[in-house]
Amino acid sequence: MPVRVALENTTTPSHVSGANSRRSSFQSCTLLSVGQAFSGTQNVSSLQKDEAWRVNVRIQGCDLEHGYLCGTMEALNVPMADTPVVTFWEGEIVDTKNYTFFTGKWEAAPEDDIRHWTKFPSFSPLLGQVEVDGGKSVDLSNYPYIFMRWKEQYFVNVGTDCGLTIAGFYYVCFSCSDGSISGFYYDPNSSPFQKLELKSTNDGRSGFTFSSYELQ
Amino acid sequence: MPATRPSSDLILHRLSSSDYEIKLKAIREVKNQIIGNRTKKISYIKLGAVPAVADALAQADADNDCGSNLIVQSAAVLGSFACGVDQGVRAVLDAGAFPYLIRLLSAADEKVVDAAARSLRMIYQSKLAPKFDFFKEENMDFLLSLLRSENENLTGLGAGIVIHSCETSGEQNILCHAGTLEKLISGLDGSISQRDASLESLATILQNNPEAVTKFAGLQNGRALGSVIELTKDRYSRTRLLACLCLICIKNSSSCYLQDIGIKTKLIYILLELLDDSGQVGEEAPFAFSSLVAGKEDLQKLAFEANAIDKFYSHLQNCALHPKRLEGIFLALADLCSKLECCRLKFMSLQVLNLLVNALTHDEANVRTAACICLKSVSRSIKNLSAGCFMNERIVIPLVRLLSDLSTSVQVAALGAISNIVVDFTPDKSTFIQCGGIKELVQLTKSMDSSLRLNAVWSLRNMVFLADKMCKEAIVMELTVSSVASLICDPEPSVQEQALALVRNFVDGCMDCVEFAFAEDGIILEAVGRQLRKSSKIEIGIQGMYILSNIASGNEFHKEAIMHLLFPQAENGSRSFFSQYLQSSDSHLRTAAAWVIVNLTALASPGAFGRVVKLRNVGIVSQIKRMVNDSCMDVKLRARLALGQIISFGDS
Numbered sequence: 026m027p028v029r030v031a032l033e034n035t036t037t038p039s040h041v042s043g044a045n046s047r048r049s050s051f052q053s054c055t056l057l058s059v060g061q062a063f064s065g066t067q068n069v070s071s072l073q074k075d076e077a078w079r080v081n082v083r084i085q086g087c088d089l090e091h092g093y094l095c096g097t098m099e100a101l102n103v104p105m106a107d108t109p110v111v112t113f114w115e116g117e118i119v120d121t122k123n124y125t126f127f128t129g130k131w132e133a134a135p136e137d138d139i140r141h142w143t144k145f146p147s148f149s150p151l152l153g154q155v156e157v158d159g160g161k162s163v164d165l166s167n168y169p170y171i172f173m174r175w176k177e178q179y180f181v182n183v184g185t186d187c188g189l190t191i192a193g194f195y196y197v198c199f200s201c202s203d204g205s206i207s208g209f210y211y212d213p214n215s216s217p218f219q220k221l222e223l224k225s226t227n228d229g230r231s232g233f234t235f236s237s238y239e240l241q
Numbered sequence: 242m243p244a245t246r247p248s249s250d251l252i253l254h255r256l257s258s259s260d261y262e263i264k265l266k267a268i269r270e271v272k273n274q275i276i277g278n279r280t281k282k283i284s285y286i287k288l289g290a291v292p293a294v295a296d297a298l299a300q301a302d303a304d305n306d307c308g309s310n311l312i313v314q315s316a317a318v319l320g321s322f323a324c325g326v327d328q329g330v331r332a333v334l335d336a337g338a339f340p341y342l343i344r345l346l347s348a349a350d351e352k353v354v355d356a357a358a359r360s361l362r363m364i365y366q367s368k369l370a371p372k373f374d375f376f377k378e379e380n381m382d383f384l385l386s387l388l389r390s391e392n393e394n395l396t397g398l399g400a401g402i403v404i405h406s407c408e409t410s411g412e413q414n415i416l417c418h419a420g421t422l423e424k425l426i427s428g429l430d431g432s433i434s435q436r437d438a439s440l441e442s443l444a445t446i447l448q449n450n451p452e453a454v455t456k457f458a459g460l461q462n463g464r465a466l467g468s469v470i471e472l473t474k475d476r477y478s479r480t481r482l483l484a485c486l487c488l489i490c491i492k493n494s495s496s497c498y499l500q501d502i503g504i505k506t507k508l509i510y511i512l513l514e515l516l517d518d519s520g521q522v523g524e525e526a527p528f529a530f531s532s533l534v535a536g537k538e539d540l541q542k543l544a545f546e547a548n549a550i551d552k553f554y555s556h557l558q559n560c561a562l563h564p565k566r567l568e569g570i571f572l573a574l575a576d577l578c579s580k581l582e583c584c585r586l587k588f589m590s591l592q593v594l595n596l597l598v599n600a601l602t603h604d605e606a607n608v609r610t611a612a613c614i615c616l617k618s619v620s621r622s623i624k625n626l627s628a629g630c631f632m633n634e635r636i637v638i639p640l641v642r643l644l645s646d647l648s649t650s651v652q653v654a655a656l657g658a659i660s661n662i663v664v665d666f667t668p669d670k671s672t673f674i675q676c677g678g679i680k681e682l683v684q685l686t687k688s689m690d691s692s693l694r695l696n697a698v699w700s701l702r703n704m705v706f707l708a709d710k711m712c713k714e715a716i717v718m719e720l721t722v723s724s725v726a727s728l729i730c731d732p733e734p735s736v737q738e739q740a741l742a743l744v745r746n747f748v749d750g751c752m753d754c755v756e757f758a759f760a761e762d763g764i765i766l767e768a769v770g771r772q773l774r775k776s777s778k779i780e781i782g783i784q785g786m787y788i789l790s791n792i793a794s795g796n797e798f799h800k801e802a803i804m805h806l807l808f809p810q811a812e813n814g815s816r817s818f819f820s821q822y823l824q825s826s827d828s829h830l831r832t833a834a835a836w837v838i839v840n841l842t843a844l845a846s847p848g849a850f851g852r853v854v855k856l857r858n859v860g861i862v863s864q865i866k867r868m869v870n871d872s873c874m875d876v877k878l879r880a881r882l883a884l885g886q887i888i889s890f891g892d893s
Contacts, residue, residue, distance in 0.1 A: 052874050055832055060707060060749070083707075085666050086623035095623050097666070113627050167874050178624065202878050229752060232794030232840030235787050236749040237742060238664045238706040240621050241657045241699070 051089045051120045052166055056204035056225055059084055060236035063206055065223035067100065069216060078103055082206070082223055085113075092123030094173060097181060105188035111181040112191055119172040125159035126151075128174060131194050132213050135159070141196040141209050142172065144218065148198065173197040175208065190214070195221060256293035261307050264297060268314045275321050282322055286332045294318045295336035304349070313356040316342060320360030323367065330367040339364065339371065346387075346395070358394035365401040373406035375415050388424035393435055396428055400438035404445050413450045422446065422457055426465045433477055440472065440483035444490045454494040466491070470504065473511055478522045482515055482529060489533045502543070508533055509544050513552050516570075527553070527569030535576040541584060544577055550587045553577075557596045564605040571600060571611035575618040585622040589630065594619070601639040606648040613643065613654035620661040631662040632672050641673075644681040649690060656685065656696035663704035670704060670712045679704075683719045691733045698728055698736055702743040713747055713754060722761045729768040734778050741784035744769065748791045755795040758788070759802070766792070770806045774818050779827045786822060786833035793840035797848045800841055804852055807837075808859050823864050828873035835879035838865060842886040853890045862887055 063082040070076055079101040086095040094116035101109045117124040126142055127135050139156065142148045147170040154163050165172075177191035193212025200206075204225030209218050227233060255267035271290055275282045285291070298315040302308035319338050322329035333339070345357035364370045374380050387399030403421065407413055416422075428439030447453050458466050472484035485508055492499045499505065512533065515526035530549075534540040553570050556562070562570075574593065578584045588594070600612035620631050640662070643655035659682070663673060673679070685697035701720070705713060728740035744765060747757045758766045773785040793803045807819045822834040838861065841852050856862050865887065868880035
């Protein structure tokens with residue numbers, strides 16, 4: 026495990042209170058809808074060794090009105106685990122209505138936020154405004170990229186003693202055009218900037234498929 | 242203890258005696274025997290006592306002492322028969338006593354008037370009482386005269402008539418215009434019974450009627466509203482409950498009133514406190530709580546912060562709860578957990594689920610229904626669904642049993658819960674399959690009742706979401722291909738939509754799953770095509786387009802089948818239904834249609850070039866070109882993706 030890096034805490038709330046939105050509602054993207062699957066890798070290299078895990082992600086729930094997304098993440102060929110390790114995560118969509126670019130929790134200060142968001146090339150046009158107010162005044166409703174934070178909540182198929190940690194969270198950037206996902210894991214106690222790279226998968230099909238469910 | 246049968250002939254004989262003393266004594270005897278005794282009432286009704294008492298009432302002369310004495314006693318007996326026993330109300334009405342009692346309201350003797358008014362009030366507490374026509378001028382004059390009266394029994398009767406007969410907004414409005422609100426408000430300062438009757442009738446007039454609420458809120462410069470708020474602090478629990486109900490009616494009719502967080506919090510605390518009442522008020526409080534928080538996230542949050550879930554839970558732990566109370570608490574919990582995850586998590590952490598599971602097998606149908614509705618609400622948590630909190634035998638077995646319950650509302654409620662629980666995100670649904678769940682669901686897809694059909698198909702649709710091939714095969718085997726085709730063409734559009742969504746999920750997953758649409762000479766795909774051509778419902782179009790899109794992500798044969806369905810002849814495609822879908826005003830439908838083109842022109846497929854040529858010939862390519870600047874980003878990106886693929890075959 027990497028050495029813990031002490032960082033300043035912040036109390037800035039990331040959840041924007043107030044029910045009334047002044048902006049149009051966030052546009053949906055079919056590639057980020059329930060049932061969609063993604064696969065790729067998470068680079069967990071440290072100074073000692075180069076290492077990457079294969080990762081599969083499945084979207085299970087999406088509530089754009091509340092800026093909420095959730096799903097599972099499956100890490101394969103994890104050295105210390107006998108089986109693939111599945112976690113359930115919940116995501117905050119940075120829609121500037123429910124959530125801004127500033128995390129305000131999970132030991133992430135605005136500087137950590139900016140340092141991670143700027144790793145995504147698609148973030149650079151927004152940087153100036155985000156530095157001012159966390160991006161509250163930016164209209165992201167038609168932006169072809171969706172920024173999110175994914176926080177793992179629990180292990181689905183193994184115990185907490187599996188040797189992995191879910192203490193941190195991911196800064197995520199989703200491309201609406203092709204469904205590709207980049208992310209950076211942030212945990213002051215883990216290797217910095219572990220990169221997640223995922224692509225939309227199609228289960229051996231020649232095209233894209235879409236399932237759906239509807240809760241009552 | 243068995244009730245003693247009244248000595249039949251004797252009492253009937255005495256009730257119709259011509260001797261005043263004998264008759265009066267007999268009436269008094271009946272009165273004393275039946276008061277508060279349902280069994281005795283029914284016994285006397287069966288004996289034919291009601292017509293005898295009604296005759297005594299009709300024959301008595303209100304103008305002399307003896308007559309008025311007889312009237313007072315017989316009216317009290319008739320009222321007692323009607324109190325809380327529908328059979329008694331029916332008997333009183335059948336005996337023709339109702340018009341006599343009305344006539345006696347204008348008698349000179351106050352005792353007679355009081356007795357008649359009290360008796361009529363009892364009758365008006367029953368649904369069987371004749372409907373009062375507020376649109377008749379003379380009726381309205383009569384009602385206003387009652388409400389204007391100094392006599393508490395008459396004003397109480399007036400309020401009772403409003404509570405009984407005011408149902409439509411037309412009736413509410415005519416009562417408002419006639420000045421009823423003003424009259425009822427003056428009752429708020431009266432005795433306990435006047436206050437309670439006034440509050441209840443006000444709630445009746447204000448319910449779901451913004452116009453009436455605006456009028457009420459403006460009366461006496463808002464002091465009327467203030468009086469109702471004040472009554473929420475009354476020392477009598479029934480008055481507090483009725484004042485809360487009145488305020489809830491106001492809030493639910495017009496959200497602009499009672500916005501203040503203080504009053505909202507107060508209502509929650511009062512209703513939670515009223516749960517402790519051991520009588521009827523405690524039974525009704527959770528129902529009032531439900532109507533306060535239903536559909537309102539802000540109130541649910543406040544209730545959560547007021548520890549409402551803990552409070553309901555502590556009441557549920559009392560095993561000897563009356564069924565009505567159990568029903569109310571489960572419905573209140575259902576509304577409380579309908580939107581907020583924090584409420585659902587609290588519910589789960591308190592182990593309320595164990596008590597809910599017990600209620601699934603309760604003797605009373607209403608309790609079983611309420612428990613299912615509560616389970617449906619709690620299982621809206623994707624976090625809990627994904628953790629497999631509900632898909633276990635302890636919950637699934639009793640729930641599946643309820644699918645064959647004798648009560649349709651229990652069946653519908655159970656289906657609602659099942660349709661959520663089967664979305665457990667695991668491909669293996671063996672727990673549900675092994676307890677015969679599929680068989681029961683399939684049976685209900687054949688029901689004559691459309692709400693059962695709808696919810697059964699909905700459950701199957703959710704179950705097939707991300708299900709493995711084995712689960713899908715188990716469902717097809719039970720459901721049959723021809724039934725799916727019939728459900729797609731069901732008379733109810735909502736069933737059609739769910740059936741199409743079911744097929745959409747079926748043809749997703751592994752490549753073999755696509756074949757399902759082609760089974761039995763492709764009758765399913767044929768039905769889909771037929772529905773897409775004729776339906777104008779957006780949701781049906783969307784589900785249909787995703788079926789075609791999923792099939793079009795299959796092999797060459799599948800893609801060509803979709804081409805054939807969309808463009809049977811090489812005619813101008815701009816006239817086809819598909820072209821209309823691409824131009825729909827609904828962006829979700831345009832997106833779904835654009836995905837079909839993306840999949841038909843997928844670069845890796847060998848026949849893509851031929852399809853591009855055909856799409857160009859029928860005018861679809863030029864339509865796609867026009868969509869690359871669509872106002873909806875999703876449509877725009879799919880159109881661009883499709884066009885990129887099309888152009889790679891060479892543009893012209």
